Amino acid sequence: MMPNPLHYYRPDTITEARDLFEQLQRANQRPTYYGGGTEILTRSRLNDGDFDAVIDLKGIPELHVHEQDGSRLRFGSVLRLTELADRDLWPFLTATVDRIADHTTRGQITLGGNLFSTLPYKEALLPFLVSDSADLTVATPDGVKQRRLADVFDEELRLDPGDFLISVTVDGQEAKALAFKSFKMTRQDWIDYPLVTIGTARREDGSIRAAFSGWSSFPFTSSRVNKILSNTQKPPEERAREAVAAMPFHAVDDIHGSSEYRQFVTQYTLARMLKELEAQS
Amino acid sequence: MKSLTRPEQISFNVNGEPRDVVIYPGETLLYTLRGDALGLTGAKPGCENGDCGACTVLVNEIPVKSCMVLTPEVEDQAITTVEGLQNAPIQQAFLDHNAFQCGYCTSGFLMVGHALSQDVDNGSPERTVEWLRSNICRCTGYQEIYDAVSSVAHPNG
Incomplete structure (x- = not known):
């Protein structure tokens, strides 16, 4: 059991989630976005987490997208690592994420959770780092924005506080070549x-x-x-x-x-x- | 939007039965299952860190480590614990292969083995090994456990 009081929220839309984050901050709470939960719960158990509210993003449909969207492969941020491997839309990504943790845990870890992990590894980033065309779709106060991965990656993916990842895309032709x-x-x-x-x-x-x-x-x-x-x-x-x-x-x-x-x-x-x-x- | 900021009742399906339970927002599924309201102590607290797999249960038929799930996440979903396995082939397979020693890890291994046995068409020795790597047996009875799970996960070799 996690230290109480921990508040739990599961918004249904991107706007709800983004607004809720700001609302909780204004109320002097310390919110954090929540995907698979494996890292957040582990850190909570060790009292190593500066948050008292979790915003579970899994209720937002756009974050589950997993498709070839025109010429681009699109991976929603709350897709589980096992979902990425089972669908195998980009074999390079599959081969990389399929060696993270163990099979049961990969059924809980999300793509976004791995990319924004506080651990040093973030292995799911590797295929995106070697491609030229990786983009992030990000929820911001001004709406949904596209960011080039190369522009926001500086030792880690740097988003503004309160922003969150909706999906990652890569050019399908580049990925397959x-x-x-x-x-x-x-x-x-x-x-x-x-x-x-x-x-x-x-x-x-x-x-x-x-x-x-x-x-x-x-x-x-x-x-x-x-x-x-x-x-x-x-x-x-x-x-x-x-x-x-x-x-x-x-x-x-x-x-x-x-x-x-x-x-x-x-x-x-x-x-x-x-x-x-x-x-x- | 779902919001839990104090103890509140939520509903889910446990072992085929609808259940309503009052939970704290920060409760893990492991804690809820083993608590007085449900009393399902088959899922074992081991490392409580996602490493050992002793607390494995099925959520919508997929194995999850219940120490790594907040109970509000599984609202309205179907949970299967080891108590929900009624004459499942994996249970007899564990008996036939003497696949336990102290027994503490057994319920977690049973749940992974049961999940594998539900998808025999995709079964293979490699898949069984990969799934079983999620669980730890400190008595090191791995060969017997592998043999038991293999007999139901890929019975044709």
Whole structure:
């Protein structure tokens, strides 16, 4: 049981949710948006949550959208990770989210919850980070707005307080043209936080992009690393070694693995991924 | 808009029966199920952190860890707990394969196994392993549990 008093609200519309957030703030409450609840409830149990009201977004139909909308693939923010995998609209996204947590928990975690997690990993971001066309549809005080993911991503997705994610879209042609590999490496157990999760994609022009989670305290992609990985004049092992040396951030040193071990695992995993990607073509 | 700011009565269906229960807004489903009003203590509090799976129940036939769900979220939905399994094949399978030791994790494993047994057409050893990774048995009786669940989840191999 969560500490009381915790207030629970389940709005039916985007406007209701957005207005409610401001209304609760004006009443000196500390609201937070609520999707699957796995992280919020875990943090509440540890008294590590600065909120006393949850706004459950699952009652809003627009946040459940899961479709090819014209030329774009659209993923609603309260879709469960298992729903994304079962429908498999974008196999790169499926391969990445299907390694988050365990199967039962993936039936509870939502896409939006993962993207806006306070944990460092946010693995669902990786496929969107390597694409050029990822957009966010966001609820703001001025109505529903489109934002380029690249414009709001700075170590994390930064929305204004009270704004919330409605859906993420990506160009369907770009998504389908990406040959991809997604590997999650853990220290020992299959179910664990990652030492490193890597999403790599080979674009139609032959260039390679990679995004990393677990290496640092936030997910990232790096144009310098991508340039090294794309230099197919060099063998995969050499490119992987150079890429790890050129990472823009230090590898974290934590309970899951030392910085040196992370570098070692990332290097051999990258080399393997490059070989497999290039063998596909 | 649904709004709960104090103890209030909500309705849902538990094991095939409509039930009305007064809950606090911040109550987890695990707490509500095990409370005096329902008294369904089959779902076990283990880690209460979403890791162990001992509290697994079905919501609309999908396994969920009830320690990770606020009760207001499941208003008007169908909950199945281990008490709701009446002569389900998974129960006999656990007996046949001696798939328990201390028994604390058993109800969670039964619920995952029961959910798998409801979709045999998509059953496979890989799927069974993936679903069972959601639960922990500290007595480490995994092989017997896997054998029991496999016998109902993908009976043809």
